[in-house]
Amino acid sequence: DADVTQTPRNRITKTGKRIMLECSQTKGHDRMYWYRQDPGLGLRLIYYSFDVKDINKGEISDGYSVSRQAQAKFSLSLESAIPNQTALYFCATSGTGSSYEQYFGPGTRLTVT
Amino acid sequence: GQSLEQPSEVTAVEGAIVQINCTYQTSGFYGLSWYQQHDGGAPTFLSYNALDGLEETGRFSSFLSRSDSYGYLLLQELQMKDSASYFCALPGGNTGKLIFGQGTTLQVKP
Numbered sequence: 001d002a003d004v005t006q007t008p009r010n011r012i013t014k015t016g017k018r019i020m021l022e023c024s025q026t027k028g029h030d031r032m033y034w035y036r037q038d039p040g041l042g043l044r045l046i047y048y049s050f051d052v053k054d055i056n057k058g059e060i061s062d063g064y065s066v067s068r069q070a071q072a073k074f075s076l077s078l079e080s081a082i083p084n085q086t087a088l089y090f091c092a093t094s095g096t097g098s099s100y101e102q103y104f105g106p107g108t109r110l111t112v113t
Numbered sequence: 114g115q116s117l118e119q120p121s122e123v124t125a126v127e128g129a130i131v132q133i134n135c136t137y138q139t140s141g142f143y144g145l146s147w148y149q150q151h152d153g154g155a156p157t158f159l160s161y162n163a164l165d166g167l168e169e170t171g172r173f174s175s176f177l178s179r180s181d182s183y184g185y186l187l188l189q190e191l192q193m194k195d196s197a198s199y200f201c202a203l204p205g206g207n208t209g210k211l212i213f214g215q216g217t218t219l220q221v222k223p
Binding site: 101 | 146153154156157161202204205208209210211213214215
């Protein structure tokens, strides 16, 4: 089984809808991250969490919210989806003190029409 | 802030050696990481340099010069499966952030 899993893998939704992307990990890591990737661009950090009680905004948090339900679970929500949130979303984890080495999930391809 | 620059595309032939450069700007330096991403796939960690010099891992090596704010990834004995995007990234120390460059697409030709 994969260490970092994401659901759904693909999602098409309409403008204005609320959508949640979920991430689970079995690596036992404390740190979890959400990134988005647009064609031809690198990954941009949306939110990150050091533990269940510690959640931080990344570079592009506007329009997104997160919830860390447990050490192993970190979900990303789009409260009211808009077309420019169409992107590939990745969840990642890392051990404490080793953010330089992150383990990524397979990604969720989200299309907002 | 932090920023990284890499070439957008590199092409090489199978069996050759290719170097992918990365220059960076940052106020606090905590090392330089490299990731590989095949088309449609997840990024995977390749290497990390905290100190100046060369780190070797099989066919891949990564180099860092902190005085020049510069690093590179060296891929030897290129194989077709090395065709992918390669990203350099700056860890943010205790912030836990990882800031990625825009990536270099490597095309390996027969």
